[in-house]
Amino acid sequence: MSGRPRTLAVVAALLRKEARVELRTFESIPAMTLFSVSTYVLFHFGLQEDTLEGNLASGVLWVTLLFAAVLGINRLFVADDEQGGFDAFLLSPADRSALLFGKAAALLAYLVVVEIVTVPAFALLLLGVGIGQTMPGLLAVLVLADIGVAVIGTLVGALAVRTRARDLLGPLLSLPLLVPIVIAAAKASTPLLASPVAALPARWLVTLALYDLVFAVIAYALFDYLLED
Amino acid sequence: MYGRRLRGLALTTAALLTLTLVLVFFWAPNDATLGFLQKIFYVHVPLAIVTLCGFIAGGLMAIQHLRTRDARWDVRSYVAIHISLVFGIGVLVTGSIWAKGAWGHWWVWDEPTLVSFLLIMLLYATYQPLRFAIEDPERQSRYASVFAITAGAFVPMNFIAVRLSTAYLHPRVLGSTSNLPGPMALTFLVSLLALALLFATLCKYELTAKHTRAQLRALRRRLDGETAPAPARTRSAAPSLQPVARMSARAGGGPA
Amino acid sequence: MLATAIGEIPALPLHTAGKYVAGAYVVLFALVLIYVAIMALRLSRIERELGELLSVSEHPGGATGELGPDAHARGDAAGGPDAQRESTLA
Numbered sequence: 001m002s003g004r005p006r007t008l009a010v011v012a013a014l015l016r017k018e019a020r021v022e023l024r025t026f027e028s029i030p031a032m033t034l035f036s037v038s039t040y041v042l043f044h045f046g047l048q049e050d051t052l053e054g055n056l057a058s059g060v061l062w063v064t065l066l067f068a069a070v071l072g073i074n075r076l077f078v079a080d081d082e083q084g085g086f087d088a089f090l091l092s093p094a095d096r097s098a099l100l101f102g103k104a105a106a107l108l109a110y111l112v113v114v115e116i117v118t119v120p121a122f123a124l125l126l127l128g129v130g131i132g133q134t135m136p137g138l139l140a141v142l143v144l145a146d147i148g149v150a151v152i153g154t155l156v157g158a159l160a161v162r163t164r165a166r167d168l169l170g171p172l173l174s175l176p177l178l179v180p181i182v183i184a185a186a187k188a189s190t191p192l193l194a195s196p197v198a199a200l201p202a203r204w205l206v207t208l209a210l211y212d213l214v215f216a217v218i219a220y221a222l223f224d225y226l227l228e229d
Numbered sequence: 230m231y232g233r234r235l236r237g238l239a240l241t242t243a244a245l246l247t248l249t250l251v252l253v254f255f256w257a258p259n260d261a262t263l264g265f266l267q268k269i270f271y272v273h274v275p276l277a278i279v280t281l282c283g284f285i286a287g288g289l290m291a292i293q294h295l296r297t298r299d300a301r302w303d304v305r306s307y308v309a310i311h312i313s314l315v316f317g318i319g320v321l322v323t324g325s326i327w328a329k330g331a332w333g334h335w336w337v338w339d340e341p342t343l344v345s346f347l348l349i350m351l352l353y354a355t356y357q358p359l360r361f362a363i364e365d366p367e368r369q370s371r372y373a374s375v376f377a378i379t380a381g382a383f384v385p386m387n388f389i390a391v392r393l394s395t396a397y398l399h400p401r402v403l404g405s406t407s408n409l410p411g412p413m414a415l416t417f418l419v420s421l422l423a424l425a426l427l428f429a430t431l432c433k434y435e436l437t438a439k440h441t442r443a444q445l446r447a448l449r450r451r452l453d454g455e456t457a458p459a460p461a462r463t464r465s466a467a468p469s470l471q472p473v474a475r476m477s478a479r480a481g482g483g484p485a
Numbered sequence: 486m487l488a489t490a491i492g493e494i495p496a497l498p499l500h501t502a503g504k505y506v507a508g509a510y511v512v513l514f515a516l517v518l519i520y521v522a523i524m525a526l527r528l529s530r531i532e533r534e535l536g537e538l539l540s541v542s543e544h545p546g547g548a549t550g551e552l553g554p555d556a557h558a559r560g561d562a563a564g565g566p567d568a569q570r571e572s573t574l575a
Contacts (some may be wrong), residue, residue: 017398023401056427078339088410129391133341151449159359159372159375159376160359162363163361163362163372164357164362164364164367165358165362166362168358169355169358169359169362172355172358173352173355173359173376175351175353176348176349176352176355177383179377179387179390179415180386180387180390180391183390183394184390187394203393205253207389207390207393211390212387214382214386215379215382218378218382222295222375222378224374225295225371225375226371226372228371242516245559250510264502265502265506266502266505268505268509269505269509270507272513273509276513280496289568295487315516316516318516319512319513319516322509322512323509323512323513326505326508326509326512327505327509328502329505330502330505330506367498410519427517429574431520434524438524440530441531442527445531445534445535448538449534449538449541452538452541452542453541474567
């Protein structure tokens, strides 16, 4: 056999493992989905509104998504930490960044699956305008925001999982880092969810993309230091 | 030795701070539109600039720590972030006072600097709990450095993001120094320098105190006998310095 | 120049704005003073520990044995604000 496996192959293997674990244990996705839907109901009662538009709709959508993501971030590395997954990975000849890419891709996949269910649920429960008019702009915003959440979530998850207060530190660390994503995503989707639908401001898409890029580079540079032990 | 230049630094800082106060209250003219309230500007904005630079410096020192694995860089990073946190509280409080004076509310979302600061402080407030949650000192330093670098990169991006989100609604009232008249600009610069030196003095002060305590512990261990085991360190969020014994410059016999 | 500037004053009357400005500068002053106080506490603790070490070094042997464990305990507990932080964070 040749020497080191190619990174892409390792990432693919990691993704397959994550999918297999998730399908067997159903740890993350059902919880994130149910949590989102419950939160929409909560917002209905909290805001005392039947339908939402514009900035209110945007806010409810993104805040709920963020908190669901935090649930996912909390669970992302727990199995690896408790059952020796970290050690197993370190012993393998794979490039360590592959763990970062693999886990980030897994978190991204979780978010996408959750959104496939919860965004229509949001449209059904709370949205005052037709969901059709918001696509494909909303899709673009969702994808870019999800990438940012996945990258930051993986970095923070790895950082928090091996501390004593991992359930507390995960959200505490990730929420401030995710705020600019919320700022940009909310600003971007507000005109899309408004009553006379307005155009998607490209400026915020660019901001999201830049933020994602910067943190992807930072995560790539720093991830190795979290793994050595 | 950490305390070597502390005296000169402290004296310079004291002189510059005094000069700043004199300039602010006796020389700088009153702003035409904002009046006497504008004087807060001379403490709030330099404090903010120094705090942000302190956080970024903490990140840079953390990079050095990860590169060189020298624990001293981690201690410097810790101290820089620690003191920046204290200064940051000062920024939020003085900014709040200014907001109350200018707009009648203790908090306003219109001022992007204040909002950015709130976010940054929320992030850095987790620095100590993070350190405290990791018991192994080497891992604590390493994880803290990763955090400091991430947060340091977050600082400028956060500013840009928040500024973008409010730029088209409200003009920035705390204007830049480029359109300040001469005497005001000079006072501002002196204040900035004074507060930057205050930051440096407090950092050095803190490092010297830490080092002194480390020397004390080492001396105690030595006096208690070489065979005495090192006392178990209780859980601490603060990194510790390795004591450095200084060779006495004075002539004369005796052990070095 | 100053007189004309003062003559054109503004937005807030001096006696109102004065309080806010004073408040801001007092905050800065208070922060520095609190720091001085914390450092003073640490210094007094260091002085006390050095005094103990000095007495230990003058009576080595038996006295060391007695003082040893106690000194250890006190040395750990008297960690100053770090120890206080530990206890509040714990």
